[in-house]
Amino acid sequence: MRVVDGRTGACDQFPEAVFRGRRARLEARMEALRLRFVLVTKPVDVFYLTGFRGSAGALVISPGRIRLWVDPRYTLQAREQSRGAEVIETRKSLLRAIGGWARRARPSVVGCQDAHLTGAELAELRRESQGSRGARWRGVGAVLDELRIVKDRWEIERMRQAGGLTARVFGEVLPLVKPGVCECDLAAELEFRMKRGGGEGPAFETIVASGPRGAWPHARASARPLRSGELVIFDLGAILAGYASDMTRTLYLGVPRRRARLLYESVAEAQRETVLSLRAGLRGGDADAVARHALARRNLERYFTHSTGHGVGLEVHERPRLARGEHTALQAGAVVTVEPGVYVEGYGGVRIEDTVLISESGPEILTPAAKEPWYTG
Numbered sequence: 001m002r003v004v005d006g007r008t009g010a011c012d013q014f015p016e017a018v019f020r021g022r023r024a025r026l027e028a029r030m031e032a033l034r035l036r037f038v039l040v041t042k043p044v045d046v047f048y049l050t051g052f053r054g055s056a057g058a059l060v061i062s063p064g065r066i067r068l069w070v071d072p073r074y075t076l077q078a079r080e081q082s083r084g085a086e087v088i089e090t091r092k093s094l095l096r097a098i099g100g101w102a103r104r105a106r107p108s109v110v111g112c113q114d115a116h117l118t119g120a121e122l123a124e125l126r127r128e129s130q131g132s133r134g135a136r137w138r139g140v141g142a143v144l145d146e147l148r149i150v151k152d153r154w155e156i157e158r159m160r161q162a163g164g165l166t167a168r169v170f171g172e173v174l175p176l177v178k179p180g181v182c183e184c185d186l187a188a189e190l191e192f193r194m195k196r197g198g199g200e201g202p203a204f205e206t207i208v209a210s211g212p213r214g215a216w217p218h219a220r221a222s223a224r225p226l227r228s229g230e231l232v233i234f235d236l237g238a239i240l241a242g243y244a245s246d247m248t249r250t251l252y253l254g255v256p257r258r259r260a261r262l263l264y265e266s267v268a269e270a271q272r273e274t275v276l277s278l279r280a281g282l283r284g285g286d287a288d289a290v291a292r293h294a295l296a297r298r299n300l301e302r303y304f305t306h307s308t309g310h311g312v313g314l315e316v317h318e319r320p321r322l323a324r325g326e327h328t329a330l331q332a333g334a335v336v337t338v339e340p341g342v343y344v345e346g347y348g349g350v351r352i353e354d355t356v357l358i359s360e361s362g363p364e365i366l367t368p369a370a371k372e373p374w375y376t377g
Contacts, residue, residue, distance in 0.1 A: 183213075283328065
């Protein structure tokens with residue numbers, strides 16, 4: 001497998017045609033919304049549409065034209081990384097500069113990512129754009145979140161690589177998982193190896209939770225040493241070339257007793273059945289129900305305290321969701337996690353998670369770390 005070095009960006013640029021295609025899809029949505037201009041301020045969406053990976057930039061998209069405002073810190077980077085955008089340097093705040101453009105250009109309506117802007121930022125836009133005919137700023141909701149659900153082949157390849165790196169690093173660290181080793185030391189080793197393997201770093205703070213702490217779904221790695229006769233949850237994911245992966249494995253230190261076997265086998269069964277159920281057209285709530293029904297057969301559903309999964313891509317949590325009440329149908333090309341778990345207060349927890357591509361030919365696991373054997377001794 002070719003390794004993409006996400007640290008240097010040497011291989012993380014997409015062909016310009018990829019960005020043109022994404023912008024064309026956005027422009028089609030703009031036409032349906034009767035918008036000629038849309039302001040994009042969320043960094044991952046700026047990257048998605050242009051390739052610019054700076055932490056501060058603002059786009060104005062209009063038919064056949066895209067303007068990218070940056071401050072002087074990012075001018076050179078924007079010129080090198082952005083594809084098809086006119087780079088505009090400003091020494092003002094980005095929103096003040098955008099407001100000045102609107103005052104001069106006099107668009108009647110500009111769409112904006114209202115969910116990403118604070119009330120103060122929206123007020124600044126309105127104030128700076130006022131003139132003889134002030135622009136009206138209209139929220140476009142989750143338009144870009146929805147566009148990003150279906151991954152193109154370039155994104156899928158990077159996500160395969162990110163998932164492969166995550167699985168490989170976990171396999172390398174497995175021999176270090178022994179009684180007496182601290183949770184935080186294992187978490188640090190996993191994150192170090194992600195970077196050494198070509199990743200930009202962890203997609204989120206790595207979780208290593210042993211014994212009773214495994215009953216906390218989002219426990220942070222602590223200085224607690226691992227002990228024999230306990231379950232240990234590892235939740236990790238690498239970012240590579242901007243794209244995240246997410247994977248959880250659970251181990252038992254020693255030969256598991258009946259209770260540990262019951263919990264592990266039940267979660268493994270729920271995870272396996274849910275992965276196999278994934279297909280285009282299945283509703284997110286129905287996928288969640290598969291996992292819950294599997295655990296209910298073992299009278300364990302009450303210990304499953306979170307949703308079954310979420311989308312992964314440029315963000316580690318994005319659309320779609322596999323959760324109760326989700327009526328949106330899954331689409332081919334979406335990438336989601338499947339992560340049922342059970343959490344027993346005072347004892348510990350089991351969670352098994354993979355990042356999964358939904359394709360026309362069936363689900364593809366992008367985090368291919370072994371789930372067996374799951375115990376030592």
